Amino acid sequence: MTSTSHAPNPGSHATSEPSGPTGPLSRLPMPSIRLQKGLALANVFAQIGIMTTGVTVRVTASGLGCETWPRCNQDSFVPVAGAGPALHQAIEFGNRLLTFVLVAIAAALLLAIHRAGRRRGLKVLAWAMPAGILAQAVIGGITVLAGLVWWTVALHLLPSMILAWLAAVLFVRIGEADDAPARRVLPPPLSWLIVLSAVLLAGVLVTGTMVTGAGPHAGDARIEAADRLQMPIQWLVHFHAELMVGYVCLLIGLAFGLLALRAQGPAIRRCLILIALIAAQAVVGITQYQLGVPEILVVLHVTLAGAITAVTGALWASAVIRDRADGSPRPA
Numbered sequence: 001m002t003s004t005s006h007a008p009n010p011g012s013h014a015t016s017e018p019s020g021p022t023g024p025l026s027r028l029p030m031p032s033i034r035l036q037k038g039l040a041l042a043n044v045f046a047q048i049g050i051m052t053t054g055v056t057v058r059v060t061a062s063g064l065g066c067e068t069w070p071r072c073n074q075d076s077f078v079p080v081a082g083a084g085p086a087l088h089q090a091i092e093f094g095n096r097l098l099t100f101v102l103v104a105i106a107a108a109l110l111l112a113i114h115r116a117g118r119r120r121g122l123k124v125l126a127w128a129m130p131a132g133i134l135a136q137a138v139i140g141g142i143t144v145l146a147g148l149v150w151w152t153v154a155l156h157l158l159p160s161m162i163l164a165w166l167a168a169v170l171f172v173r174i175g176e177a178d179d180a181p182a183r184r185v186l187p188p189p190l191s192w193l194i195v196l197s198a199v200l201l202a203g204v205l206v207t208g209t210m211v212t213g214a215g216p217h218a219g220d221a222r223i224e225a226a227d228r229l230q231m232p233i234q235w236l237v238h239f240h241a242e243l244m245v246g247y248v249c250l251l252i253g254l255a256f257g258l259l260a261l262r263a264q265g266p267a268i269r270r271c272l273i274l275i276a277l278i279a280a281q282a283v284v285g286i287t288q289y290q291l292g293v294p295e296i297l298v299v300l301h302v303t304l305a306g307a308i309t310a311v312t313g314a315l316w317a318s319a320v321i322r323d324r325a326d327g328s329p330r331p332a
Contacts (some may be wrong), residue, residue, distance in 0.1 A: 001206070026103055028115045033174075035112060036112050036174050040171040043102075043167045048164055050308040057092050059295035061218070061219065064084070064088075064092070064147075066092045072198050078093065082151050103130060103133055105124075106133060109126055113174070122170065129163065133163070136163070142158055148219040151213065153167060154213055169316065169317045175324055176323065180322040184264060185265045186260070186267060190254060193253065198317070199253065204244050209234065210229055210240070214228060214229040214231050215236060216235040255272060264321070266294060270314050278308060
């Protein structure tokens with residue numbers, strides 16, 4: 001018994017539910033695949049961008065620029081002149097405002113996917129975005145109310161990495177036809193290497209937050225030593241670096257395996273891009289350590305970490321692929 005898949009024409013909505021939704025959503029214009037992919041890409045950049053602004057808050061000691069949550073100050077939701085350093089208030093409040101940008105993008109993406117009647121897996125990923133953003137807002141509030149204790153700051157960053165991962169998977173999947181069969185294009189050993197790469201990346205990220213927790217950037221000048229991670233930073237840095245070396249060595253082995261098998265789909269390209277990003281990250285990490293952790297390099301280091309996480313998510317998604325929603329064939 002055979003099945004035939006039919007991909008929509010370019011610009012169509014690639015739906016497995018041709019009739020589309022009923023009710024209020026049916027009054028919205030039908031979003032094209034290009035629009036859906038554009039919103040999904042904007043979502044990836046926004047998830048990485050809020051990490052950049054978040055670490056900027058930290059390295060400028062603006063973490064308590066807004067001293068409470070959900071208000072900025074005891075009597076106001078917005079900064080009040082004289083309540084704290086104006087620059088610190090502006091940086092922290094700006095980071096909070098970016099949450100609304102993330103919500104707007106996530107809401108637009110969610111509406112587009114539902115209006116186009118896309119498959120359930122895409123809807124689940126789309127719903128994970130606003131749910132994760134809401135959770136992050138609550139964690140951020142706890143971080144402020146707890147006085148920027150190091151482990152609360154770590155917990156605030158890690159969910160953003162998860163959201164960047166999921167956003168990248170959604171971006172990859174949204175360009176695939178809903179009615180095309182899913183095809184596993186990598187053999188189990190290579191698929192397991194991708195799984196192991198995700199595990200090693202998680203270790204790299206967790207130890208990275210520990211390095212930050214023991215490092216010089218506490219997020220606010222009033223943070224006392226008792227609220228910092230009481231571990232030798234040199235030991236943490238080396239452990240973090242060794243996990244990164246293991247991670248990139250595994251990816252190099254994966255790349256050789258993919259090339260040897262001439263793997264179908266985008267896995268080879270994504271793996272090589274990922275290795276290049278990690279090489280750049282290594283240069284940044286070594287340089288910032290040698291220079292005494294300057295603020296601008298910390299911001300770049302965290303931004304690259306977000307990009308690496310997103311590309312690792314895209315690599316994860318390349319093990320199982322579908323035909324493209326625009327009707328063009330997948331590259332061999």
